[in-house]
Amino acid sequence: MNILSIQSHVAYGHVGNASAAFPLQRLGVEVWLIHTEQFSNHTGYGKWRGEVFDAKQISDVMQGIAERGVPPKCDGVLSRTASSACVRRSSISK
Secondary structure, three states: OEEEEEEEEEEEOOOOHHHHHHHHHHOOOEEEEEEEEEEEEOHHHOOOOEEEOOHHHHHHHHHHHHHOOOHHHOOEEEOOOOOOHHHHHHHHHO
């Protein structure tokens, strides 16, 4: 099974793609990750560093995956929340 996961990512902690990939991989699922943002840690800690990726950055990654012929092999999409409406539009339009 192949899953495309479009979520946030943190370097420290386990939320978004940082929490989704490992358990799915342990179950034998191939997980393709697209990060909508990358932060040092969960924003619930009060202070963090990093950035939210804009729609063009997300689209570029999705286009690169499409150029590898990946979409027909995708069995599902896992997406919690996108950071902004432009990122959601980018994800849906592809």
